[in-house]
Amino acid sequence: MPMNLKDEPASKTTFGFSPTTKPTPAAAPAPSSGAADAPLAGDRTIIHAQGIGPQMIALARYLGKTEVHTYAFSVAANTILSLFPFIVLLLTLSRRVFHSAAMEAVVGEMMGSFLPAGQKFVMDNMKLLVHPHKGTQVFSAVMLLVTSTGVFLPLEVALNDVWGVTKNRNYLHNQLVSLGLAAAVGALAIMSIALTAGQRTIMTWVFFGHTDNRFFSLVAFIVLKFFAIIAGILLFFLIYWILPNRRIPARAVLPTAIAIGLIWELAKYLYILALPWLDFRAVYGPFYVSVSLMMWAFVSGLILLAGAHFSATRYISSTGVVTDPLEPEKVEA
Secondary structure (H helix, E strand, O other): OOOOHHOOOOOOOOEEOOOOOOOOOOOOOEEEEEEOOOOOOOOOOOOOOOOOOHHHHHHHHHHOOOHHHHHHHHHHHHHHHHHHHHHHHHHHHHHOOOOOHHHHHHHHHHHHHHHOOOOHHHHHHHHHHHOOOHHHHHHHHHHHHHHHHHHHHHHHHHHHHOOOOOOOOOOOHHHHHHHHHHHHHHHHHHHHHHHHHHHHHHHHOOOOOOOOHHHHHHHHHHHHHHHHHHHHHHHHHHHHHHHEEEEOOOHHHHHEEEEHHHHHHHHHHHHHHHHHHHHHHHHHHHHHHHHHHHHHHHHHHHHHHHHHHHHHHHHHHOOOOOOOOOOHHHOOO
């Protein structure tokens, strides 16, 4: 007996859908990026996995991503390109602007403190470039401006990723922010050098000029390290706080900046201890200094990105809310 379609009940469905209603499309998945799933405007993401254990697991997974290593290598390459013009600029300011031999000596010592290898080779050659001809000085300033923007461009993309920001700044806006950060880094360096040099002058007066002793050298080394570490912490803080394309609470990144500044200093000494086993000289010959600095810059980039991811994860886990980056007034101060 043939089936009469007219007798079919109205509630009869075909392939799971009612013939009188349209299928409901599946909800689009929220975009995933960085430390947590980034919400759309006005959405809130609750982070259920709290505690140091889940955060460290998330951090290990983050550092295992290919794009993280790409960001770190890009930052390392541009850091090496900007390092030498930066040193020339500091030496020029110390010698030609402040006319201070003490500040010039502190520049050499501070760069020796920051660099894990080839300190004497780098500083001896950089001092040769500081001469009355203005061409080299102008070229160093221009190169510093160009390469500093290359450092901060991939960093902004990486930090936007860990904070769940899906829209990066446009090129011009990024250049302005990068130039501002480069100026802040230069100001931090000059201030740290000036304070260290001033401390040396005061100590020389206190010791009545008798500076050739172990106690004076120890105190001078401690003060130099103190100002260098403070400058490093402030540098990490400015990067974490300003570079992402959203308002970040200062309290969300300041503890991480302090921890990363100390970890970075400790990692440098561990890297120096590992250099004899790495033996770059045997593989790269006279270019081992550049390779050593490049590898250290890459490790520093990974440390910086790890701190950014941890601060974002820690803040999101503690608050349970990812606020809308397009509405900064909702972000806690």
